[in-house]
Amino acid sequence: MSYPGGRILLSSQRESQISRFSPWIMVTVPLAAILFQVYVPLFFPFLAFLETPLLVVVYFALMRRSQVGGCLFGALVGIAQDSLSKNPLGMFGIVKTLVGYFASSIGMRMDVDNLALRILLTFFFYIFHQFLYWVMARALLAKTLAFDPQITLVMAILNAVVGVALFHFLDKLRESA
Amino acid sequence: MESFLNRYRNITVLLLVIFAQLVLVAVQVKNDKDMRMIRVWTVTAITPVARIIEGVRGGGAGLLHNYVTLRNTDAENRLLRAEVDRYKLEHIFLKNELATADRAKALQIFQSHTPSKTLAATVFGIGTGSNSKVVFVDQGSVNGVQRGMAVVTPDGIVGKVKFAYPASSEVLLVTDPDFAAGVISQKNQVRGTLKGQGTPLCIVDYVPFEEKVESGEWFYTSGDDRIFPRGHPVGVVKSVRNGPQYKEITLEPSGMQRGVEDVLIIVEGVHMEIPDAPPASQPVYIAPPPPAPASALTAAPPPQTAGPATEADKLRVQYQAVGEAQKKVFGVGLPGSTPPDFTRLGQAPAPNPKPPEGAAPKQPPPPAPAAPPSGAPRRANQAAGVSTEPNPAGQAGSPPRK
Numbered sequence: 001m002s003y004p005g006g007r008i009l010l011s012s013q014r015e016s017q018i019s020r021f022s023p024w025i026m027v028t029v030p031l032a033a034i035l036f037q038v039y040v041p042l043f044f045p046f047l048a049f050l051e052t053p054l055l056v057v058v059y060f061a062l063m064r065r066s067q068v069g070g071c072l073f074g075a076l077v078g079i080a081q082d083s084l085s086k087n088p089l090g091m092f093g094i095v096k097t098l099v100g101y102f103a104s105s106i107g108m109r110m111d112v113d114n115l116a117l118r119i120l121l122t123f124f125f126y127i128f129h130q131f132l133y134w135v136m137a138r139a140l141l142a143k144t145l146a147f148d149p150q151i152t153l154v155m156a157i158l159n160a161v162v163g164v165a166l167f168h169f170l171d172k173l174r175e176s177a
Numbered sequence: 178m179e180s181f182l183n184r185y186r187n188i189t190v191l192l193l194v195i196f197a198q199l200v201l202v203a204v205q206v207k208n209d210k211d212m213r214m215i216r217v218w219t220v221t222a223i224t225p226v227a228r229i230i231e232g233v234r235g236g237g238a239g240l241l242h243n244y245v246t247l248r249n250t251d252a253e254n255r256l257l258r259a260e261v262d263r264y265k266l267e268h269i270f271l272k273n274e275l276a277t278a279d280r281a282k283a284l285q286i287f288q289s290h291t292p293s294k295t296l297a298a299t300v301f302g303i304g305t306g307s308n309s310k311v312v313f314v315d316q317g318s319v320n321g322v323q324r325g326m327a328v329v330t331p332d333g334i335v336g337k338v339k340f341a342y343p344a345s346s347e348v349l350l351v352t353d354p355d356f357a358a359g360v361i362s363q364k365n366q367v368r369g370t371l372k373g374q375g376t377p378l379c380i381v382d383y384v385p386f387e388e389k390v391e392s393g394e395w396f397y398t399s400g401d402d403r404i405f406p407r408g409h410p411v412g413v414v415k416s417v418r419n420g421p422q423y424k425e426i427t428l429e430p431s432g433m434q435r436g437v438e439d440v441l442i443i444v445e446g447v448h449m450e451i452p453d454a455p456p457a458s459q460p461v462y463i464a465p466p467p468p469a470p471a472s473a474l475t476a477a478p479p480p481q482t483a484g485p486a487t488e489a490d491k492l493r494v495q496y497q498a499v500g501e502a503q504k505k506v507f508g509v510g511l512p513g514s515t516p517p518d519f520t521r522l523g524q525a526p527a528p529n530p531k532p533p534e535g536a537a538p539k540q541p542p543p544p545a546p547a548a549p550p551s552g553a554p555r556r557a558n559q560a561a562g563v564s565t566e567p568n569p570a571g572q573a574g575s576p577p578r579k
Contacts (some may be wrong), residue, residue, distance in 0.1 A: 067187035075194045079201075088205035090198035097198065101191045140202055140214065 020175045031054050032076045037109045038084055048157050052125060053077050055163040057096050058125050059104035059170050062112040068108035070107075073119065074100025088141070099125050113171075115164060122163035126156040204430050209477060274519075280439045287331035287441065293406055294445035295329075298346070310353035310373060312336075316442060325404055327443040332412040334398060334434030335360065335440050340373040350437070351379055351430045359401035360411050365389050365449055367427065369398055371411055379434075380414060381426040390417050391427055397451050408449030 002049060033052035043049035057077050060068030078093030085092070108116055130152050137143040182189065203215035288295050296316055304311035316322050318341040328340040328348045336350040337358070340438060349356050353484075356373040360381060367388040369381040394414045400407030412430040419425070496519075500507055505517040 068190045071187075071191045071194050077200060079198070088202045090202035090205075093198040094195055094202070096192050097191065101187070103189075141201075141206060142209070 016067050021060070021063075021173060021176060026060070026073075027171070029060075030080070031074075034077070034080055034084065037081075037087040042079035045132065049158055050162055051129065051155075051159055052166070053081050053092075053124065053164050054099065054126060054129050055159065056170075057100050058103050058122055058163065059167050061100040062107035062118075062121065063170075063174070065107040065112075067101050067104045067105055067108075070104030071097045072100075073177050074098070074103075089138070091133065091136060094136060095129055098132065099129055102128075118164050118167055119160045122167075123156045126154055128158045130155075220490075277439070280435075283331050284439055284441060292447035292449065293443045294447075295441040296322065296444050298322075298328075298440050298442055300348075300440065301345075304347070310336075310350040310356070310375065311339060312348050312437060314346050314348055314440060314442070317342045317346050319343050321323070321444050322346045322442055323444075327405045327409075327446065328440050329405075329409055329443060330432045330435075330437070330440055331351055333412060333430060333435055334405055335432040335437055338442065347440070348440070351432065352377060357402070358405050358411070359399040360396040361399035361407075361451065362390055362414075363395040363397060363453075364391065365394075366451075368401070369396075371396070371428065377429070379412065380430045381428050381432055382413075382423060384424040384426055387426060388424065390414060390424060392417055396428060400448050406443060406446035406448045408451055414575050428464065 005163075006022045007012070030053065032054040037050065051152060056120070057070075057074045060073055064070060064073070074095045074096035078091075078096035079089055081092040082089045102122065106112070112118065131147065134147045135146050139144050200215060203218050204213065206214040208214060210218055225559050248464075284297055288297070291471060298314035298316040301315050302313040304313070314328070322341045323340055324338055324341050326341075328335045328337060328403045334351060336348045336353070338346050339349040351358070351371065352375065353373045354375045356371070356379075358371045359368065360371045361368050365388065367384055367390050372380050372382050374380060381390075381396060386493040392414050396411040396414065398405035398407055398409040398411055410431050412428045412432075414426055415428045417424060417428050461508055496507070499505075499519060503517045512576040
C-alpha cells in the first residue's frame, strides 16, 4: 500500500494509516524472532549476523506509528533479548526502546510501505542499534567491544535486505482495515 | 499541567522507559570496586545536590555566624587588648624583676670580693625638693646603719648616710651640693675634694695648678674623710681647666650611671689599694673552675699545700723546727752569737705529724646561719655572710688607715 503520487513524506499525521495486528501476532512474532536468533545460529552459524529482534521492532514501530507503543514494544523485546543473553537486563532494552521510538516517529511522517525507505531505515537503525549498544557497553559496563565500521556496514546491508523480505512477510499478517 | 503532559506524552514515556531500564541495569551491574552502579549513580546524583544544599545552608549559616562573630569581635577585641595591656605590664614587671636580679647579683659579687663589711639596701624613695639629691633606703639604725656611713655600688660611691632612722636611712648623694669626699687620682695620685653641684656632674676641688690631672683619668676615694674607705671608684674626669685659684676638674660619678636602686652601706670599712687599671664598668662574673676529670682524681695524690714538696724543703722545715725548738731566729743573730745546736737535727719533731689512724679528718667550720630571705638585697647579704641584724658591739668597723 503506497500513498498517491509516490510520495514518501506525508503532509500530516492524519494522512498516515495505522496498521493493526492481532495480539497473538504481536507476541508470537517477537518471540519467534528471538528464538530464531538464539536457536538457528546453532545449526547455521552464518545466520548469526541477523538481528531479527531489531528487524521486528523496526517493522512494528514503523507500522504502528505510535511512539509510546514503539518504545514499549522495543523495551519489551530488548529486555526479553537481554534475559537470554549474558548482559544485564536493560542493555538491549534501552537500545531497542530508542529504536522503536525513533522508528515510530519516522513512521508517522513517512510512507513506510516504500521499499527503498524500508531498506534505508533498516540499514540506518541497524547501525544506530550497534553503535548505541557499543556506546552503552563502554559507558555502563566498561566493556570495550569491537566496533568495525566496515563490518557493521556490511551487516547493515545484509540485515536491510533480509529485513525487506521479512517486512514483506509481516505485511501479510496485518489486519485489513 | 494536563495539556503539558498530553503534549509531551510520548517523549515522557520514552524517558521513563529508558530511565527504568537504566535503573534496572544499574541494579545489576557492579563497577570495578564491586559497588553496584545504582549505588554509585545514586550517590553521584545525590552528592552534588547535597553539596549544593549544604553549601547554601553552610553559607547562610556561616554568614549569620560570621555576622554574629563580627558583632562579638568588637567585645572580644577589647578583651584581647586589655589582655595584651595586662601582659605588657607583666612583661615590664618581669623585666624589672630581671634587672633587679641582675643588680642583686652584681651586688652579691661585689660584696663577696670587697673586704669591707657591707649591708645591702634598696632605695624606696627620694627626698622632696627639686634640687634634692637625697634618697631613702630600707635599712636603718636597727640594722646597724649609722650616720655618716658610706653608700656605694659596685660601680662607685653613691653617697653617705645623712640620717639613720630606725627602719630607714636618708642618703646624701654625691651629686648633692652639700656632699664632699676626699678623692685621689689613679695615675698621678693627686688628692682633692669631691663636691656635688646639684647636676649629674661633680667637681674635684682644691687641686693646685701644678698637679697633673688628665681628662679620662679615674678618681678613687682617698680615705682621708674617714667616711669612704680608700680605693672605691668615684668617677672619671670629663674636663680639666685652670680656675682662679685651683684646677676646675669636672668629674662624672660612676656609682650612679646605672641608676640608684640597690646600694651597699659600708658598715665596717676596710681600706684598699688604688688599682692600677681603671675599674670595669660592670663586675665580671667568674664561674667556678670545672671539676677535675675522674682519672686525674683517682691517679693524682691529694694535694698537700702545707707539706714540703722537695728534699730541700724538707731540710728547710727541719732546720726551722730546730731553730724554733731552741728559740733561735735565723738571719737575725749577730756575728759571734751562739748558733743553734744542729746535732739535734734528727730529734726534731715532725713538722706535719700525721693524724692517728681512725681520726676523723678536720672539717671546715660550718657557715654562719643565714637570715630568712626577704628580697634581693637580703639575698646579697646572705651571700656575703653579712647579717641584716644590728651589729654586735665587738664588731665595730676598723679605723681607716692613713
